[in-house]
Every structure is written in C-alpha cells, then in structure tokens.
Amino acid sequence: MRISTGMIYELGVSSMQKRQQDQVQLQQQLSTGMRINTPADDPIAASSVLNIKQSQTINQQYKVNAEAAKAPLSLEEGALSDATTILQNVRALAVNAGNGSLTNADRANIATELEGNYQELLGIANRGDGNGQFLFSGYKGTTQPFSETSPGVVAYNGDAGQRLAQIGPARMIPVNDSGADVFRNIRTGNGSFNSTVSATNSGSGVLSAATLTDPTQWNSAANAKDFSIKFNVSGGVTTYDIVDNVNNISMLTGLAPGVGPYLRTYTAGTAIPLSTQSPPDTNATPFDFGASVAISGAPASGDSFSVKASTNQDMFTTLNDLITSLRSGSTATPAAAAQLQNKLTSSLNELDNSLNNVLNVRASVGARLNEIDSAQVTADTLDSQYAQTVSGLQDLDYTKAVSDLGQQQVYLQAAQQSFLKITRLNLFEML
Numbered sequence: 001m002r003i004s005t006g007m008i009y010e011l012g013v014s015s016m017q018k019r020q021q022d023q024v025q026l027q028q029q030l031s032t033g034m035r036i037n038t039p040a041d042d043p044i045a046a047s048s049v050l051n052i053k054q055s056q057t058i059n060q061q062y063k064v065n066a067e068a069a070k071a072p073l074s075l076e077e078g079a080l081s082d083a084t085t086i087l088q089n090v091r092a093l094a095v096n097a098g099n100g101s102l103t104n105a106d107r108a109n110i111a112t113e114l115e116g117n118y119q120e121l122l123g124i125a126n127r128g129d130g131n132g133q134f135l136f137s138g139y140k141g142t143t144q145p146f147s148e149t150s151p152g153v154v155a156y157n158g159d160a161g162q163r164l165a166q167i168g169p170a171r172m173i174p175v176n177d178s179g180a181d182v183f184r185n186i187r188t189g190n191g192s193f194n195s196t197v198s199a200t201n202s203g204s205g206v207l208s209a210a211t212l213t214d215p216t217q218w219n220s221a222a223n224a225k226d227f228s229i230k231f232n233v234s235g236g237v238t239t240y241d242i243v244d245n246v247n248n249i250s251m252l253t254g255l256a257p258g259v260g261p262y263l264r265t266y267t268a269g270t271a272i273p274l275s276t277q278s279p280p281d282t283n284a285t286p287f288d289f290g291a292s293v294a295i296s297g298a299p300a301s302g303d304s305f306s307v308k309a310s311t312n313q314d315m316f317t318t319l320n321d322l323i324t325s326l327r328s329g330s331t332a333t334p335a336a337a338a339q340l341q342n343k344l345t346s347s348l349n350e351l352d353n354s355l356n357n358v359l360n361v362r363a364s365v366g367a368r369l370n371e372i373d374s375a376q377v378t379a380d381t382l383d384s385q386y387a388q389t390v391s392g393l394q395d396l397d398y399t400k401a402v403s404d405l406g407q408q409q410v411y412l413q414a415a416q417q418s419f420l421k422i423t424r425l426n427l428f429e430m431l
Contacts, residue, residue: 056386062167063379066372069165069175073369076135079127080362087355090117097326098344111326118319125183136179145179152320156180167375177361184314186357192218195293196306197342203300204338214290223289225309231299232260240266254283269296315354322347
C-alpha cells in the first residue's frame with residue numbers, strides 16, 4: 001500500500017483532533033459534573049435516564065395530587081367532627097326530655113335549643129372548602145347541596161358522585177362524600193325494620209325493643225314486611241294478633257283479621273316474635289320472619305303497633321320530628337305520656353342511626369387520609385430511588401475523569417510529537 005504525503009498529514013491531523021475532542025468532552029463533563037451531557041455520550045444510558053425521569057415526574061405529580069387531596073378531606077373530617085358533636089348534644093337533650101318531672105314549658109325550652117342545633121347541622125351540611133366548592137354536593141361542587149323549603153323538609157340539590165384524585169399508578173381516591181350518603185340515606189329502625197306506634201293509641205303501651213333474629217328470614221321474598229300488632233282487652237286479659245297488612249290476613253289464624261279477643265296473651269316486656277307459636281296459633285302454614293318486638297306498659301283495646309321494612313330518613317326530618325314531639329307532647333295522662341315516650345324512643349333510635357352513619361363516614365375519611373399519608377411516604381421513597389438510579393447513570397466519577405483527562409493529554413502530546421517526527425522525514429537531509 002502506498003501512503004502519500006497528503007495522507008500522512010490528513011491522518012496526523014485527524015488523530016490530533018480526536019485527542020483534542022476527547023479532552024474537550026472530559027473538560028465538559030468536569031465542568032457540569034455529569035457523565036452524559038448529550039445522548040451521544042452514552043445512548044443506552046441516556047435513554048434509561050429519560051425513562052426514569054419521566055417516571056420521576058409522574059411520581060412527583062402523584063405527590064402533588066396527594067397533597068391537594070388532603071385539603072378537602074381534612075375539611076370534611078372537621079365538618080363531620082362538628083356534626084358528631086351536635087348529634088351527641090341532641091341525643092343528650094332527647095334523653096333529658098324523657099324525664100317525667102319536666103313540664104311542658106321545660107320541653108319547649110329543649111325544643112328551642114334543638115332548633116339551634118338543627119340550623120347548625122344544616123350549616124355544616126352546606127359547608128364549603130373556601131375555594132368555591134361545597135364539601136357535600138357530589139360532582140356538583142359549585143351547587144349548594146341542601147335547601148330548606150319548610151321546617152324539616154330539606155331538599156338535596158347535589159348528586160351521588162365522589163370527586164377523585166389519582167395518588168398512585170393504580171389508585172384513585174375519593175376526596176369528598178355525597179351529602180345524600182352523609183345526611184339523608186339513613187335507615188330507620190334497626191336498619192332492617194322499623195316499629196312505630198299508632199297515633200290513635202289510648203293505652204300506655206311503649207315500644208321497648210326491636211330485634212332482628214334472622215336476617216335471611218326477614219329478607220325472604222315470602223315476607224310482606226308490613227305487619228300490625230293489634231291488641232284487645234277483655235275481662236282483664238290482654239291479647240294480641242299479628243296482621244299481614246299486605247295480604248290482610250291474621251298470621252296467627254291464617255284467616256281474615258278479627259276484632260278480638262286474639263289467640264296470644266300479652267305479657268308486658270316479653271318479646272313478641274314474628275314467628276309461629278303453636279299453640280296457641282292455629283295457622284296451618286307456619287311462618288318465621290326473623291324478627292321480634294317487645295312492648296311494655298298496658299295497651300288498650302284497639303291499640304296497634306306497626307312493623308315495616310326500614311326506609312331512608314334524613315337527619316333533618318329526625319330533628320324536626322323530635323322538636324315537634326317536644327312542643328306538642330304532654331304527660332297529662334298515661335296515654336299521652338306513652339305517646340310522648342314512644343316518639344322520644346323512636347327519635348333516639350333515629351339519632352343513633354344518624355350518629356353511627358356520620359361516624360362511619362368519618363372513619364372512611366380518616367382511612368383515606370391515612371392512605372394518602374402512606375402514598376406520600378411511598379412516593380418519597382420512589383423519588384429517592386429514581387434520583388439514585390439517575391445519579392448512577394449520569395453523574396460523573398471525578399477521580400476517573402481527572403485521570404482520563406491526564407491520559408488524553410499524554411495521548412495528544414504523543415500524537416503531536418509523532419506527527420512532527422514523521423513530517424520532518426526528508427531525503428535531502430541524508431545527502
């Protein structure tokens with residue numbers, strides 16, 4: 001192979017430029033502290049850094065979302081805490097109202113205080129987050145959730161939605177709760193059935209307990225879930241019948257309901273099961289609806305108590321019913337006292353249900369706040385791991401870089417010296 005003089009100069013210059021380029025690259029790395037300044041420095045590592053930084057950016061957004069989600073949930077927890085305090089105070093007042101020594105004026109004073117609690121609770125239900133959004137309006141954040149059309153009649157203007165925030169790759173967390181779920185969808189009675197007293201009762205019978213003994217039997221399709229317990233007093237003996245109001249038959253006889261006396265004998269305080277007792281029942285078709293009620297006092301002839309499937313009732317209706325009972329109730333006669341006691345007992349049951357519902361939602365909010373804290377800890381850990389991985393890929397090893405720079409300087413000097421030697425070769429110097 002023949003090497004021309006032009007090729008010698010071209011190769012020599014190319015070699016020196018390469019050494020200078022290597023030195024410039026090392027100098028740039030030393031000045032930035034990064035091993036990878038352009039993708040060409042290490043294409044594979046540069047691609048990995050890009051992917052990791054993208055994941056890191058998304059992870060940081062999750063952290064921002066989690067922090068943003070804490071604000072409305074913390075405000076909701078505060079609102080639910082205030083609602084809990086109010087309901088506990090209302091319950092204490094309702095218990096106090098059952099004191100037989102109170103006068104009508106005393107009960108009216110309690111009712112006045114309850115009216116203040118009612119308005120406080122309505123204010124909590126319409127509480128906002130300070131940014132133009134209401135806490136309990138569902139997706140309709142800018143719509144006031146509750147509006148009162150008359151005492152105890154409160155309309156819900158929101159919806160059942162829950163606004164979500166993504167705090168992790170696969171976790172969307174609700175940042176609010178529907179006002180319907182908090183203040184409206186509250187089951188009456190024991191959650192399965194509700195026992196009430198006829199407004200025309202003239203005896204002193206008082207509901208004292210309602211027990212679900214078998215949920216499967218109660219929820220059976222064969223259960224009408226609408227019964228009346230009717231009483232008759234004759235010759236000093238009180239008897240009762242259980243009437244299926246849907247099919248209009250006596251569950252004890254299987255026939256059309258009569259006027260008494262009835263097959264079963266009443267004993268004050270003893271549970272009345274919604275199931276066959278044979279004897280004395282004569283119904284050829286046995287029944288068992290998995291429920292029982294207990295009644296104390298002395299019902300009069302014609303008095304009746306109903307047992308129906310639970311429905312939803314909002315806590316504003318519950319408070320208004322309690323206020324109305326205290327303003328209209330009386331203890332002037334045993335019958336009036338029993339009616340008042342039954343209303344107070346029913347109100348206490350509904351208040352307990354309202355309080356339990358608020359506490360359940362509050363527990364859910366607390367669990368979500370704890371989950372957000374855990375998600376933030378996880379995100380911080382991931383952020384640290386991402387940063388460590390990126391550092392390992394692109395950060396400069398200064399000791400190695402300085403050593404390489406010295407080595408490149410030696411290479412450059414050798415290239416320069418060798419180039420000088422080669423270019424000085426001249427035949428005339430040998431003559």
